[in-house]
Amino acid sequence: MELFKYMESADYEQIVLCQDKNSGLKAIIAIHDTTLGPALGGTRMWTYASEEDALEDALRLAKGMTYKNAAAGLNLGGGKTVIIGNPKTDKNDEMFRAFGRFIEGLNGRYITAEDVGTTEEDMDLIHLETNYVTGVSAEFGSSGNPSPITAYGIYVGMKAAAKEAFGTDSLEGKVIAVQGVGNVAYTLCKHLHEEGAKLIVTDINKESVQRAVDDFGAKAVGIDEIYSQEADIFAPCALGAVINDETIPQLKAKVIAGSANNQLKDPAHGDKIHELGIVYAPDYVINSGGVINVADELDGYNRERAIKRVEGIYGTIEKIFAISKRDGIPTYVAADRLAEERIARVAKTRSTFLQNEKSVLSKR
Ligand SMILES: NC(=O)C1=CN([C@@H]2O[C@H](COP(=O)(O)OP(=O)(O)OC[C@H]3O[C@@H](n4cnc5c(N)ncnc54)[C@H](O)[C@@H]3O)[C@@H](O)[C@H]2O)C=CC1
Ligand SMILES: CC(C)CC(=O)C(=O)O
Numbered sequence: 001m002e003l004f005k006y007m008e009s010a011d012y013e014q015i016v017l018c019q020d021k022n023s024g025l026k027a028i029i030a031i032h033d034t035t036l037g038p039a040l041g042g043t044r045m046w047t048y049a050s051e052e053d054a055l056e057d058a059l060r061l062a063k064g065m066t067y068k069n070a071a072a073g074l075n076l077g078g079g080k081t082v083i084i085g086n087p088k089t090d091k092n093d094e095m096f097r098a099f100g101r102f103i104e105g106l107n108g109r110y111i112t113a114e115d116v117g118t119t120e121e122d123m124d125l126i127h128l129e130t131n132y133v134t135g136v137s138a139e140f141g142s143s144g145n146p147s148p149i150t151a152y153g154i155y156v157g158m159k160a161a162a163k164e165a166f167g168t169d170s171l172e173g174k175v176i177a178v179q180g181v182g183n184v185a186y187t188l189c190k191h192l193h194e195e196g197a198k199l200i201v202t203d204i205n206k207e208s209v210q211r212a213v214d215d216f217g218a219k220a221v222g223i224d225e226i227y228s229q230e231a232d233i234f235a236p237c238a239l240g241a242v243i244n245d246e247t248i249p250q251l252k253a254k255v256i257a258g259s260a261n262n263q264l265k266d267p268a269h270g271d272k273i274h275e276l277g278i279v280y281a282p283d284y285v286i287n288s289g290g291v292i293n294v295a296d297e298l299d300g301y302n303r304e305r306a307i308k309r310v311e312g313i314y315g316t317i318e319k320i321f322a323i324s325k326r327d328g329i330p331t332y333v334a335a336d337r338l339a340e341e342r343i344a345r346v347a348k349t350r351s352t353f354l355q356n357e358k359s360v361l362s363k364r
Pocket of ligand 1: 261
C-alpha cells in the first residue's frame with residue numbers, strides 16, 4: 001500500500017502504530033477526521049491475515065466513524081483501533097493497560113470503546129491508564145457494553161426501513177434473515193421475536209446459533225445459505241463487505257438493515273441494490289446506537305437521554321430515504337451527503353479566529 005497516497009485519497013489525519021513487546025500488543029489507531037471533535041470509535045481485536053489487512057480495516061472503519069458520528073449529530077470525529085491477535089487466546093491485562101497509555105499519549109484526540117473482540121473488562125483495563133475510554137463498567141458511572149443499545153437502534157432503524165418498503169413499520173410476521181448472532185444480533189433477535197417476526201439465523205459459532213434457536217425459535221441455516229433465504233429483510237450482523245457481486249444475485253429480501261460496519265464491498269454495490277429496488281438502511285446510520293450511547297458518557301451518562309437519542313435513528317433513516325427519493329440517488333450516497341454537509345458547515349464555523357489558538361498574537 002502506498003501509505004500517504006491512501007491517506008490523501010480520503011484525507012486521513014493520522015495513523016498511530018503501537019507496539020509493546022512485554023504484552024504482545026500490536027495496535028493500529030487510525031484517526032480520519034476531527035473537524036467535529038475528538039475521534040471516537042471502538043477497538044477491534046481480530047486475527048488478521050496480514051498487517052496490511054489490519055491497517056486497511058482500521059482505515060476503513062475510522063472513516064466510517066467520521067460519517068457515523070456526523071450523521072448521528074454527535075460533536076465527534078472518526079477514528080478506530082485494531083489490535084492484531086486472537087481475542088480468545090492472545091489477551092492479557094498488560095496489553096490493554098499498555099494500549100491505554102498509548103491512547104493517553106494522544107491527549108484526547110482519540111477516545112475508544114468496544115468493538116468486535118473487545119469487552120467491558122478490556123475497557124476497564126484501559127481505564128486504569130486513561131480517561132479517554134467509554135463503554136467502561138457501570139460501577140465507574142459509565143454506560144457499559146454498548147451492544148444492547150446498538151441492537152435497539154438497529155431494531156428502530158429496521159422499522160423505519162420496513163415502513164419504506166412495506167408501508168408499515170410493524171415487523172410482526174416478517175421473515176428476517178440474520179447473519180451472525182453475536183452480541184448485537186442476539187439482542188436484536190430478542191426485540192424481533194417479541195414483535196412476532198420469524199427468524200432465520202446463521203453464525204460460524206454453533207453455540208450462538210443454538211442459543212437463537214432455543215431462545216427465539218429461529219431456523220438455523222448454513223453460512224452460505226443465508227443470502228438466498230425467502231426473507232423480507234436481510235440483517236447483516238457479522239463482518240463487512242457482505243453485499244457484493246456474489247451475494248446480490250442471491251438476495252430475495254426487499255430490505256437490508258443490520259449492524260455490520262462497511263456492509264457494501266464497494267460503492268458500486270450500493271448502486272446495484274438501489275437499481276434493484278432494495279431498501280438499504282445505510283450501515284453507519286442504523287448501527288449508530290452504540291456510539292450515541294457511549295458518547296453520552298462524555299456529558300455524564302444519562303440512560304434515558306441516551307435511549308431517546310438512539311430512537312432518533314428512525315427519523316434520520318426516514319430523512320435519508322427522503323433525500324434519496326428527492327435527488328434520485330442511492331441511500332448510501334444520501335447518507336454520505338448528510339454527513340459531509342454537516343462537517344462542511346461546522347468546518348466553516350470553526351474557521352473563525354479564536355485568540356486561544358496558536359497564532360501570531362499568542363504568547364510563545
Ligand atoms: N457492538 C456494537 O455496539 C457495535 C457493533 N457494530 C458492528 O456490528 C457487527 C457485530 O458486532 P458484535 O455483535 O459486537 O460482534 P460479535 O463478535 O459479538 O458478533 C459477530 C458474530 O458474527 C459471527 N460471524 C463472524 N463471521 C461470520 C460469518 N462469515 N458468517 C456468519 N457469522 C459470522 C461471529 O461468530 C459472531 O457471533 C460488527 O460488524 C461490528 O463492527 C457496529 C456498531 C456498534
Ligand atoms: C461500538 C461503538 C461504541 C463505536 C464503534 O466503534 C462503532 O460504532 O462501530
